[in-house]
Amino acid sequence: MKTLESIEQMETYKNGKSVxxxxxxxxxxxxxxxxxxxxxxEKFADYTFVMVDRDAFLQVCIDHDVFGIPSFLAFENGEELGRFVSKDRKTQEEIEAFLAEL
Structure with a gap:
């Protein structure tokens, strides 16, 4: 998994197929x-997975209405495909079901 290092980098990843x-x-x-x-x-290898540290990128969280963690946002070609955003613990099955529905 890649780690987000800048807001500009996020915009670049959004233009691809990313989670x-x-x-x-x-x-x-x-x-x-x-x-x-x-x-x-590995199961969803067509996506680039990027970890966003909520504390380092608090404004990014606010801008994307992410107020609970862990949360997932998926993008392709700059458009949001879907979100799995909540403060609840997530299972592998729930995460994979979210990704499969994109």
């Missing part, structure tokens, strides 16, 4: 999904 994972080091629910995310990325 942004909004997370934070202190978030226990974010830590729960870490072990299976490589498998999710």
């Amino acid at each position: 942004f994972l909004f997370t934070a080091d202190w978030c226990p629910d974010c830590r729960v999904i870490e072990p299976f995310m490589p498998e999710v990325e």
Whole structure:
């Protein structure tokens, strides 16, 4: 998984086929999904997965109405394809179902 390093970089990723994972080091629910995310990325290899540190990019979260983590936003060609945004813990099955519906 790539790590977002700048707002400009986010705009570049949005123009491709990408999934942004909004997370934070202190978030226990974010830590729960870490072990299976490589498998999710492998199953959906046509997407570029990008981790967005909520604390480092708080304005990005606000601009995209992401107020709970972990959350996922998917984009293709600059358009939002879908979002799985909530403060609830997410399972591998729920994440994969979200991605399969895009």
